[in-house]
Amino acid sequence: MSNKPILQLLIYGAVCLALLLIPAFVDDAFLLNKFARYLIFGMLAVALSLSWGYAGILNLGQATTFGLGSYCMAMALKLKTVPIHTGAEGLPDFMVWNNVTELPWLWWPFQSLPFAVAAGILVPAAFAALLGWFMFGGRVAGVYSAIITLAAMVVVNLIIVDQQSYTGGFNGITDLARFEVLGISFDAYARSTYLLVAACLTVALFAALAVTRSKTGLILQAIRDQEERVRFFGYDVARYKTFVFAASAAIAGLAGMLYTIVMEFASPTFLGVPLSLSIVIWVAVGGRQSLLGAMLGALLVTGVQGSLSESETFLSTWTLVMGGLFVLIVLFMPRGLAGIVSGLRRRGTARKAAAQQSGSVGATGAPAGRTA
Amino acid sequence: MDFVVSQLLTGLSLSSILLLVALGLAIIYGVTGVINLAHGEFVMLGAYCAWLLQTQLGWGLLPSLIPIFVAVALLGLAVEYLVIRHLYDRPLDTILATWGLGVMAQQIVRLLAGGELRYVQMPAALSGSVNILGATDSAYRLFVLAVALGLFALTWYVYRHTSIGLQLRAITQNRQIASSFGINAGRAYRLTFAYGAGIAGLAGALISPLKSVSPEMGTGYVVDAFMVVVVGGVQSLFGTVVSSGLLGELTGALAYLSNDTIAKALVLAAVVVIIRFRPQGLFTPRIRA
Incomplete structure (x- = not known):
C-alpha cells in the first residue's frame, strides 16, 4: 500500500492543476467571477472537513471565521477608497452618516494592507482558539460544542449588526477599493483574481492535507473515534x-478575505x-x-445552484431538493460521495486480491505504479 | 411602580412565548435525546395553519387551536417515523437531519404560501387591555401566558401522574431495562415526538397574532427555545419554566437598558458560558446515573 499516499497526492495535484488551468479556456469575465466564488466555497468546505471529518468537531458556525476574515479585508480596502463625503481625514462614508468624527482605534491598523491580510487569518484563528480553549478545556463535546459554535456565531453577527457606526451594520461595508499587491490590481472580474483564489485554494488544500498526514492528524482522528482512550494515553486532547x-x-x-475581493463588499450575512x-x-x-471530496462537494452543489439561479422558481425548488438530499445523505450515506468512491475502490482492490490469490498473478500483472 | 410592573409584564410576556416554544423541545430532548432543529419550523407551520384557517375558512383563532395541534402532531409523527427513528444512536446526525427537514419545511411553505409576511387577527374577545397594579397589558398576552402555564401543568401531570408518564420516566432512566420490562420504547418516543411537535404548532398559532408570520420565523425561536432548555436542564420540566421566566425577564430588562440586539447577544453569550460550566443545566439536581 506504499503507493496510496502518492496516488492521493497526484489526484489532489491534478484537481488543483485543472482548477488553475480553467482561465485558459474560459474568457467570460462574469463566469470567472462566478467560478472564483465557487472555489472560495470549496475552501470553506476544506476548512470544515478538517475539523468535522478529521477531528469530529461539528462546527455549525464555520461562517463566523469566514465573516471575520471578510471584514478584515473589507476594512482595509474601505480605507483605501477616497471618501465620497466630506468627512474628517479619510473617514469611511457610513461613519460620516453615523456622525462618527474620527477613525475608531479598531480601524487604525487596517490602514496597512499587510496588517489586514495577516489579521484576516490571525483574527479568525485567535477567535477559534479562544472559543476552542473555552469549550474543549471544559470537555464540552459533541452536540453541545455544535450548539456553542452556533450560538457564538449569532452573538458575533448581532454585535456586527448592532455596532452600525463601526461596522456598517446591516448594510455591511460596501464601495471598496481594489485589492492591490506588488503592482497587480485584482479586479473582481479579472483572470488575476481567479488565479489568486485558485492558488490560495491549492495552498489551503495541501496545508490541510499535510495536517491530516502528520502525527497530529493521526491523533486527531483517534480523538474523533475514541476521545476517552486517547486521553488515557496521556495526550492533551483539548490542545489538539x-x-x-x-x-x-x-x-x-x-x-x-478572498470573498470580499471577489464580491467587492462584506456583509453580516457572511x-x-x-x-x-x-x-x-x-x-x-x-x-x-475526505478534504478533496468535501471541496468537490461544495463545487458541485454551488455549481448546480448557480446554474439554476437564472430562474427564481428553479432556485427555490432546488433549495427544497437540497434539503431533502441532505436528509437522505445523513440517513443513508454518512460518508458522502467520497464514501462511494472509496467503497468502489476497496471493492476493486478486494477483487484484484482475490484474483491474485487464485493463482493468476502473472495474468493480472502487478500495477505499474507499485514499484514507483 | 407602574414602570416596574409594566417592565415585569413585558418580561413575562416574552417568558410565556419562550415557555410555549421551549416546552415541546424540552419534552422531545428530555425523553429521546434528539435535538430537533426543525422545532422552529413546527412553530412556523402552526402559525401558517392559523393563517390558512382564518383566511380560507374564516375560522377564529380559538376554535382552530385544537385542529392545529392535531395536524402538527400528526406531521411530527410522520417525521419521527420516516427520519428520526433511524438516528437515535447518532445524536450529531439528528441535528443535521432535522436541520435539513427545517429547510425543506421553510421552502415548501415559501413555494405554497409565498415569502411575504402574513398577519393573523387576534380573537376579538381578547383584543382589549387589562389594568394590573396601575400598568396596562393586552388581554391576549395574558391569555397566552395562561395557556402556556396550563400546557405546562398538563404536561407535568401527564409526566408525573399517568402510566404513560411513568413509562417515559423509566425509559429516560434506562432504556434497556425499561424495554425488558415490556415498555415499548419506540412507541413512547414516537408519541413524545408527536406531542412535542403538536405543542410547537400550538405555540406558533398562539404567537401568530403577536408577530408577523413568515417562512423564516422559526429560526429565531428554535435558538431561543434551545437556550431555555439548556439553561433549565434537560431532565427538568420545572427547570424549563424557571429558565424561560428568567431568560424572558432578563431579555426584557437588558432590552430596556440597551436595545433588543445587544440584549439577545448578551443572553446568548451567557448561555454559552452556562453550557460550558453546567452542561446539565442550572436546575438539575445531581443524580447518580
Whole structure:
C-alpha cells in the first residue's frame, strides 16, 4: 500500500492543476467571477472537513471565521477608497452618516494592507482558539460544542449588526477599493483574481492535507473515534482539538478575505446561519472524511445552484431538493460521495486480491505504479 | 411602580412565548435525546395553519387551536417515523437531519404560501387591555401566558401522574431495562415526538397574532427555545419554566437598558458560558446515573 499516499497526492495535484488551468479556456469575465466564488466555497468546505471529518468537531458556525476574515479585508480596502463625503481625514462614508468624527482605534491598523491580510487569518484563528480553549478545556463535546459554535456565531453577527457606526451594520461595508499587491490590481472580474483564489485554494488544500498526514492528524482522528482512550494515553486532547479548530478557522478566514475581493463588499450575512448550514451540506454531500471530496462537494452543489439561479422558481425548488438530499445523505450515506468512491475502490482492490490469490498473478500483472 | 410592573409584564410576556416554544423541545430532548432543529419550523407551520384557517375558512383563532395541534402532531409523527427513528444512536446526525427537514419545511411553505409576511387577527374577545397594579397589558398576552402555564401543568401531570408518564420516566432512566420490562420504547418516543411537535404548532398559532408570520420565523425561536432548555436542564420540566421566566425577564430588562440586539447577544453569550460550566443545566439536581 506504499503507493496510496502518492496516488492521493497526484489526484489532489491534478484537481488543483485543472482548477488553475480553467482561465485558459474560459474568457467570460462574469463566469470567472462566478467560478472564483465557487472555489472560495470549496475552501470553506476544506476548512470544515478538517475539523468535522478529521477531528469530529461539528462546527455549525464555520461562517463566523469566514465573516471575520471578510471584514478584515473589507476594512482595509474601505480605507483605501477616497471618501465620497466630506468627512474628517479619510473617514469611511457610513461613519460620516453615523456622525462618527474620527477613525475608531479598531480601524487604525487596517490602514496597512499587510496588517489586514495577516489579521484576516490571525483574527479568525485567535477567535477559534479562544472559543476552542473555552469549550474543549471544559470537555464540552459533541452536540453541545455544535450548539456553542452556533450560538457564538449569532452573538458575533448581532454585535456586527448592532455596532452600525463601526461596522456598517446591516448594510455591511460596501464601495471598496481594489485589492492591490506588488503592482497587480485584482479586479473582481479579472483572470488575476481567479488565479489568486485558485492558488490560495491549492495552498489551503495541501496545508490541510499535510495536517491530516502528520502525527497530529493521526491523533486527531483517534480523538474523533475514541476521545476517552486517547486521553488515557496521556495526550492533551483539548490542545489538539483547539489546534485543529484554529487551523480550520485560519483557512476559513483566508476564504473570507478572498470573498470580499471577489464580491467587492462584506456583509453580516457572511456570518449567517444559512451560509453555515450550506457549508455543512456541501461537506456532507462531498464526504466529510475526505478534504478533496468535501471541496468537490461544495463545487458541485454551488455549481448546480448557480446554474439554476437564472430562474427564481428553479432556485427555490432546488433549495427544497437540497434539503431533502441532505436528509437522505445523513440517513443513508454518512460518508458522502467520497464514501462511494472509496467503497468502489476497496471493492476493486478486494477483487484484484482475490484474483491474485487464485493463482493468476502473472495474468493480472502487478500495477505499474507499485514499484514507483 | 407602574414602570416596574409594566417592565415585569413585558418580561413575562416574552417568558410565556419562550415557555410555549421551549416546552415541546424540552419534552422531545428530555425523553429521546434528539435535538430537533426543525422545532422552529413546527412553530412556523402552526402559525401558517392559523393563517390558512382564518383566511380560507374564516375560522377564529380559538376554535382552530385544537385542529392545529392535531395536524402538527400528526406531521411530527410522520417525521419521527420516516427520519428520526433511524438516528437515535447518532445524536450529531439528528441535528443535521432535522436541520435539513427545517429547510425543506421553510421552502415548501415559501413555494405554497409565498415569502411575504402574513398577519393573523387576534380573537376579538381578547383584543382589549387589562389594568394590573396601575400598568396596562393586552388581554391576549395574558391569555397566552395562561395557556402556556396550563400546557405546562398538563404536561407535568401527564409526566408525573399517568402510566404513560411513568413509562417515559423509566425509559429516560434506562432504556434497556425499561424495554425488558415490556415498555415499548419506540412507541413512547414516537408519541413524545408527536406531542412535542403538536405543542410547537400550538405555540406558533398562539404567537401568530403577536408577530408577523413568515417562512423564516422559526429560526429565531428554535435558538431561543434551545437556550431555555439548556439553561433549565434537560431532565427538568420545572427547570424549563424557571429558565424561560428568567431568560424572558432578563431579555426584557437588558432590552430596556440597551436595545433588543445587544440584549439577545448578551443572553446568548451567557448561555454559552452556562453550557460550558453546567452542561446539565442550572436546575438539575445531581443524580447518580
